[in-house]
Amino acid sequence: GIIGGQDATPGSWPWHALVVAYGPYGYKQCGGSLITNQWVLTAARCSPLPHIFKLKQQVIFYSVGRYNQSVKETICHPAFSFYCWTYENDICLLKLSAPVNFTDYIQPICLASEKSTFHNGTSSWVTGFGYDDSNSFSLQLGYRFSNILQEVNVPILGNNECRYITETDHLLKVTDLSLQFSINFSSQGDEREPLVIKAGSLWVQSGVQSYSYGCGGLSIYTRVSQYQKWISDTVTGTPPEECVTSEVWREVILDLNAGLAGLLRMWTAFIIKTGKQKMRRLAGRLAELKTYTEDDKTRN
Structure with a gap:
């Protein structure tokens, strides 16, 4: 008692x-x-x-x-x-x-x-x-x-x-x-x-x-x-259903968080990689433009 x-x-x-x-x-x-x-x-x-x-x-x-x-x-x-x-x-x-x-x-x-x-x-x-x-x-x-x-x-x-x-x-x-x-x-x-x-x-x-x-x-x-x-x-x-549900959702949320974190890392890496590729292409085009400009000056 x-x-x-x-x-x-x-x-x-x-x-x-x-x-x-x-x-x-x-x-x-x-x-x-x-x-x-x-x-x-x-x-x-x-x-x-x-x-x-x-x-x-x-x-x-x-x-x-x-x-x-x-x-x-x-x-x-x-x-x-x-x-x-x-x-x-x-x-x-x-x-x-x-x-x-x-x-x-x-x-x-x-x-x-x-x-x-x-x-x-x-x-x-x-x-x-x-x-x-x-x-x-x-x-x-x-x-x-x-x-x-x-x-x-x-x-x-x-x-x-x-x-x-x-x-x-x-x-x-x-x-x-x-x-x-x-x-x-x-x-x-x-x-x-x-x-x-x-x-x-x-x-x-x-x-x-x-x-x-x-x-x-x-x-x-x-x-x-x-x-x-x-x-x-x-x-x-x-x-108890809520006990099982809470445990399941806790694991799902943890997995989801891990998945989202991984996806975010992949997306960030993709953006960085894509950005670098675009920058290299842009740098190449600028270099080509500079070459053409110098050639034009030489002809004149």
Whole structure:
């Protein structure tokens, strides 16, 4: 859950999903994000000890319409260890039992590209739910989460600042695979929330929460950009059209710019070459004219 946040406007975070995992000792609720019409991105720790316990998972797009989906397949990063608390490679993909239909309230999120950089102080947003005993709908399902999504604006901390803060904690290592943010979090409610930034007109997911230093403390996030290849090799379905379009047009524009630059260079060289040829022809004609003039003077 989130401390210091505010109620989100319906449809403002249409990719946010609530992941509920049932285990032998109850259930665990986490945040997730819809990245295609059939895949949800979340943290690996939302699926604890899969080799020991057969878990039942359910994804709830908790917005207008209460769109629920069961999970058909869980694929966590192969380098993540459920038995070691180093929080590295804490990322997981959930394949839904059936594709969802996109609406104004259910839309996928773009993912940060492999070359993305996040500077100290970059403004970001986190969304999530918390426990709410008064929510009759969630209690009927056996859950205790709020039916009002919360949002909070948080800044990114640079790796140097993160290393200074965590240098005495041997379990936590700030690497190129992780991001850290100054964030107001509650120790109750759902965990592993997505973190997003706005890049131009697009919303882009930059992190998945992996660890939080208690209530209102700092949080470490898995850096999504470092797992782009693994994600693209795993998922199927329809990605956000604007993400694909923006990438395609970015490449087209780059190619077009390169082409225009090359064309401009060719045109300039052509003009220069043509100009030189014309100047040589003109110089030749002037030389001929001078010769004729001198011959006329000699005859006279």
